[in-house]
Amino acid sequence: KPMENRITDIGPPHYWQFLPPVIQRNYGKWKSHEIIQPGVIKYKAESGEVVYAVRCGTPRLETTDYVREICEIADKYCDGYVRWTTRNNVEFHVTDEEKLRALLEDLKSRKHPGGSYKYPVGGTGASVTNIVHTQGWIHCHTPAIDASGVVKAIMDEIFDYFGSHKLPAQVRMALACCLNMCGAVHCSDIAVVGIHRKPPLVEDERLEKVCEIPLVIASCPLGAIKPATAEVGGEKKKTVRVNVDRCMFCGNCYTMCPAMPISDGQGDGIAIVVGGKVSNRISPPKFSKVVIPYIPNEPPRWPTTVKWIKKILETYSKHANKYERVGDWIERIGWERFFELTEIPFTWHLIDDYRLAYDTYRTSVHFKFTSHVETVTEIEY
């Protein structure tokens, strides 16, 4: 009888009950911290009390058993308390060093049958922490790519950077399976975004039944959709037509109208964006920029995507200054140098032609003579 004694609008449980006692005692009175090893942060309170936070990567897509195992660990070492970070890592808190060592040993020992770590420790400091991501093929209706699978493939390859502090600065990676970008892909150091490249199909037969035509038309940011009438099996149906030359494959029409599917196994794939950030540290927050417009969808391990991400990450690691985020590094050396160093081909797709495009044009002679520049002697007419 689920409708009986209905309780509504109670909101989330109050956080205070979930704070470990040491946290409650020192709430708002922390003094400083030290990352004593990758994944382990030691906090000191003004009171002199100390707490160690141990951070572990998670796949985010997980089962209750996986969470129960976390509870078990929390019970064993942390009086049951545990928290998740804003990037889907899980954190255990202990107050003495002995427990800390035992906890770390324990975490290291827990593995899945296939050999992967269940709770790899890391994600602090100058590392690649967990990749913020979305649903992909496990749940969403608009993805161009999978989410968790691509993340797994990438993290496997750059795993070493999760558990170590050897990068010039923190590197925040993200993945979104379509242009809706459910996350902070648009402001990430390196990110993957699923893109469509074929205009939506229009199901004339079904459209007027399942979609509100004026809303569909209004949904297109470029006004590429116009009302139309079609004959289907001798019957006149109200429907729409897409001006394919004005379509930029954003998929917004499909979001509004199930009779305009846009996914396509052949056309869909991955774009890589880089150089965004969120923090105000040194430089202001900024958007990621598209550097690879398309990589084919390559399940199950997306080798080309993984290869490029590693290449970008390691080129950055090699050339950037200490404290320099990916975007700040690129701005210092210039985008032309970035493309040269990473060997990413520069194609016409990367030149903006959307609303604020003008502000990205190079309106100065400030550029470097990278390998891209040929000396022009003749021009044919």
Add this chain to the structure above:
Amino acid sequence: KPMENRITDIGPPHYWQFLPPVIQRNYGKWKSHEIIQPGVIKYKAESGEVVYAVRCGTPRLETTDYVREICEIADKYCDGYVRWTTRNNVEFHVTDEEKLRALLEDLKSRKHPGGSYKYPVGGTGASVTNIVHTQGWIHCHTPAIDASGVVKAIMDEIFDYFGSHKLPAQVRMALACCLNMCGAVHCSDIAVVGIHRKPPLVEDERLEKVCEIPLVIASCPLGAIKPATAEVGGEKKKTVRVNVDRCMFCGNCYTMCPAMPISDGQGDGIAIVVGGKVSNRISPPKFSKVVIPYIPNEPPRWPTTVKWIKKILETYSKHANKYERVGDWIERIGWERFFELTEIPFTWHLIDDYRLAYDTYRTSVHFKFTSHVETVTEIEY
């Protein structure tokens, strides 16, 4: 019989014939230069030859007598050769120092009846050189303000900066009498631009006779003009209507259509823009930004405009680093600090709401707590 033996399309005279012999001999083989005093540049050629260029301010709006006097000076000291700079200064060239001294003496002595110098020497190095300007009330049909008169008023006040090298860097000033901006106002350190603030009048009676209505409609960048019909003296006339709420007073409709006059003695006035530049030195070229949206039109000496320009110039002079252009200085200290130091009120007009406006929003917490910021404790609802 002007149509007889018609010669057309001969283009300008070849420049070579106008180059002084020393210039011809060393063309393309100059080695270096030194500004030996404000207004006097000494050039050394690879050959060892030397030429002194003496730069004088001119009002640009001048008579043949004024030009003849320049010819006379050129004949006396320079074998008749003379040139004008890209900013309307005139330059005399001599090859020996004795002639140079005599020339400088001579120039200093030439004055107009009212006491103004005819050929003030200066405009080099870290100075305010001549103000690039336009026609204004002496010739144009669209001006909101005069040109030469405003320039005279400003230059009189800051004259000292023309003939000296005491600024942090060169300061390039410009004036345009309307938004057409016939010059480089949009990329000047400090500039004056005439603005209209009343929507165009529509002369229903005359419009269809003198304007092509479709062109008029198309001329409005904001689509604020719509076709209409009006009864004038019992007759139906094709005309237009202006949606005054969408008008931004650009005057483009008047350019296309004489029956839509926009000038208005009450509404017109001056906007001050600052921080633009053209050279690629250190920082890339950039646009000037509007800092005072409106100052009333105050002929004959525009005291408020002159006051603000001097204030901006001297605040810059006091605070900027050596080599730092106005715009680079402001970007270093932040626009909020600029408004505080200059005491220019910040008003809503200065916040962009045109096409690329978003790129000017402050999308970070990088700002300074200048006097503008009040601590907000309460907000009423």
Add this chain to the structure above:
Amino acid sequence: MGEVKKHDTPLMDELKSGPWPSFVDDIYSYAEKHKKQAGFDIMGQMELSYKNKETHWKHGGIVGVFGYGGGVIGRYSDQQEKFPAIWAFHTVRVNQPAAKWYHSSALRKLCDLWDHRGSGIMNLHGSTGDIILLGTVTEQLEYIFYDLTHQLNMDLGGSGSNLRTPECCMGMSRCEWSCIDTQDMIHEFTNQFQDELHRPAFPYKFKIKISGCPNDCVAAIARSDFSIIGTWRDDIRIDQEAVRAYVGGELKPNAGAHSDRDWGPFDIKKEVIDLCPTKCMHWDEGQKKLYINNAECNRCMHCINVMPEALRPGLDTGATILMGAKAPILEGAQLSTVIIPFIKTEPPYDNIKNLIYKVWDYWMENGKNRERLGETIQRIGLNRFIVDVLGLKPLPQHVREPRSNPYIFWKEEEVEGGWTRDVAEFRKRHPA
């Protein structure tokens, strides 16, 4: 829980190897242990997607719990016959406790609930911050809601055109830099706005996120229509002793964040002074003393991040409020824009609540369908939003730079004589 059928999933199986936690192994282990067909079917359907590179979920599906307009995302398989256990696979968004602290006692109850009423598969957490319970059928929804509210003292989060589940950084619970009590604020706002959270009445979604300082660990400035970021107005606190300890190499710069690479000995000039974006710092080598010209500081946090034992934010704390962030759909991505440079944050935060109500009132009245707040601001103009809508003073802090175009929309009342002019009068002065 009778007979279960495992599908052949060679592609998915490829995702078992490698060091990063394998969700495939996890789901298979779970499905096998609990004999859950949904686990096998979801892997089967994903395998199909991996093969033909297309999703096999149908479009949308409006389901929910009584009286709520959000919190559940309906989802149906387009392979109903092949994978009957996931014919419906709805998501339930559960509002997380602030900063995502838990006790195992609560979490276990949640697991029990989900084993019982769902697929057992979840996300900790969703991108907005919710606990995501992934995969259940329509009939279970009311039961899940009942259990959540009655047994777990939990409630649904947001979805649809409403307030989305607010989210914050860990703030004062563990971070020494939090200038505001992010968790208290988020909890307070979430409760205050329960109606807006559960009953869609907005033009589109609306997100609130709070970070305790400009490091912005919850990415508020990138992801929330209403972003609150803690800050301070007075001086950075300096412990000169500790500064010297950094300079002397006794303390590790940036709390040890760079420990696995040899970047050479700490160089305060190179690593702090020269990187300060406002160049407002000075290290006096003779005095061994650090000076900060706080009036010029823009609170970027860099120096504090590098020397956490030595430097701390000031004590006159409050928040900067920014608005308008969003992902690219429809008009392009936006970061949030400064609206109030400095606001005091005292519980119960009536000032901020009032500001939020003001914004909503306007946006609900004037926002177009599926127009995010940021897009509304762009459409009407930041200046009009600040002055006419919110009644605030325009400040240079609102913009990175003033406009470069001279296209100002003067208001009639600002212009002497107004806009009505007489053509005949004009032509008297100026014969055509």
Add this chain to the structure above:
Amino acid sequence: MGEVKKHDTPLMDELKSGPWPSFVDDIYSYAEKHKKQAGFDIMGQMELSYKNKETHWKHGGIVGVFGYGGGVIGRYSDQQEKFPAIWAFHTVRVNQPAAKWYHSSALRKLCDLWDHRGSGIMNLHGSTGDIILLGTVTEQLEYIFYDLTHQLNMDLGGSGSNLRTPECCMGMSRCEWSCIDTQDMIHEFTNQFQDELHRPAFPYKFKIKISGCPNDCVAAIARSDFSIIGTWRDDIRIDQEAVRAYVGGELKPNAGAHSDRDWGPFDIKKEVIDLCPTKCMHWDEGQKKLYINNAECNRCMHCINVMPEALRPGLDTGATILMGAKAPILEGAQLSTVIIPFIKTEPPYDNIKNLIYKVWDYWMENGKNRERLGETIQRIGLNRFIVDVLGLKPLPQHVREPRSNPYIFWKEEEVEGGWTRDVAEFRKRHPA
């Protein structure tokens, strides 16, 4: 030249005092000496404008010389009775010699002509670069043109929707930094394009300007649809001896440009090395030697400007070509955008001429009425302009940064399988 009438001009008279050359004194002196009513009338009409703050010129007026579509700006007074001598007051634009060098013999002839056939008032020079003869009547136009071409060997400049008078910096005539022969190029182009200059056939005006180096003394990047800026590809030439002379204080930094203020002794680190935008310079204090990592230099000219005796542009010279600059009308101001990073400039510059023709062909075909090239580029997209219109390779040098939005207009031929898909096929895979 009989009776002349001076008007009462108390406001204009205010502009006689003060040190800056007074155009009012000049015009009055001239009018009095030559007994020119036009001089008095123009002052009289300006006085009226000074009084009521409105121009007294009528709109436009299409006048010109036979066979030319530009070069004359028609102008009529709206105070025909009060100021009859300036009832018509047309402007004649005369094409200046490159870089505006003259000999008095030529200038005097021009003055004679203008005394005889015009108001005697002129601008040296117009903002585009022309010699501007200000104020004549319609009947004189053909005579003026005759005298110009026959006696002065001069021709008209541009106005209207055509090529405008090209302009350049003084370049090699006097400047040691000119990487290209700006004057020769401008002269060559002006002659090559006489037809385009004199007979409007374009959608709107088109301007060409050439600067010899990135200092851009003719403001090409801000004011010309087609901007040519000299540059070099190899290394900056260094005279280490001279560098040491600067460091030692024997040479004045920036050629003495800062001579009237005490900025302290020259500090190469602070004034050059630290200000280099790419940080590619190094001063070795021990060796007393300057190093430049030329691969990283972006040729901003700063170091060369500061130490002209010591540093010079390289020897592998050429030009960068940028396009699209314009003032705000209509869509907003633009600076020119890099189109060709490095082009060789050998007379007769056929490569550049061909490029210009290519641009014109496209723009004349596709540009809208009153759409500047820069606006056309914005409308069709810089990428399409570069690749499809000009057939050039897209380069990172074309942009400051790549796009941040993912809204790419893929072309059908780039996408495997094209765009035509079969709904029925799709629904077979994905039942609705």
